[in-house]
Amino acid sequence: MTTTPQPFIVGLGGTLRANSSTERALRHCLAAVERQGGRTRLFAAEELDLPMYAPHELERTPRALELVKALRDADAVVVGSPGYHGAVSGLVKNALDYIEDLREDPRVYLDNTPWGCISCAYGWQAAVGTLTQLRSIGHALRAWPTPLGVAINSADAVWAPSGELADTAQGRAVADQLELLASQLLAFAQTTQVPA
Numbered sequence: 001m002t003t004t005p006q007p008f009i010v011g012l013g014g015t016l017r018a019n020s021s022t023e024r025a026l027r028h029c030l031a032a033v034e035r036q037g038g039r040t041r042l043f044a045a046e047e048l049d050l051p052m053y054a055p056h057e058l059e060r061t062p063r064a065l066e067l068v069k070a071l072r073d074a075d076a077v078v079v080g081s082p083g084y085h086g087a088v089s090g091l092v093k094n095a096l097d098y099i100e101d102l103r104e105d106p107r108v109y110l111d112n113t114p115w116g117c118i119s120c121a122y123g124w125q126a127a128v129g130t131l132t133q134l135r136s137i138g139h140a141l142r143a144w145p146t147p148l149g150v151a152i153n154s155a156d157a158v159w160a161p162s163g164e165l166a167d168t169a170q171g172r173a174v175a176d177q178l179e180l181l182a183s184q185l186l187a188f189a190q191t192t193q194v195p196a
Contacts, residue, residue, distance in 0.1 A: 013080030032182035083121025115143035
């Protein structure tokens with residue numbers, strides 16, 4: 001009898017400030033993945049403080065090597081970015097640029113890999129614009145963006161002082177969306193996994 005291992009979902013994003021709203025959203029999504037039977041690994045805050053990606057420079061820091069290895073092994077990826085001036089942050093974009101190291105792998109870049117997107121910004125324009133950019137980056141990396149992408153307007157009453165999603169209409173709506181995103185990542189990851 002062949003078995004399919006638990007899907008491995010890599011989360012990447014946030015800011016250099018630990019526990020940013022983007023990192024909290026990613027943590028909530030990955031916790032939902034684990035509750036539904038997946039394995040996870042989050043790269044956030046200091047773990048994303050990487051040298052600027054240089055394709056001609058072959059040496060990599062230990063953090064960069066760990067990130068690339070996790071992305072190589074990932075059955076699905078979920079990326080979260082703050083909306084800085086209406087765009088993906090430089091920190092997140094630089095981390096994603098390291099996926100270029102997968103260009104000569106048997107699975108080139110993230111070919112056929114589910115790709116979830118989360119954006120957080122203080123206003124809908126930046127949140128939606130950033131989400132659109134994340135989806136476009138996923139397409140460029142040959143990944144499959146999930147049908148649902150989660151744009152979070154941090155100006156709404158989304159976060160409680162504890163750092164958890166607030167027990168408000170907006171907080172509950174975001175929680176539901178992050179749970180659904182986790183479900184989609186797992187469902188699509190399971191369709192692309194090779195049985196052991």
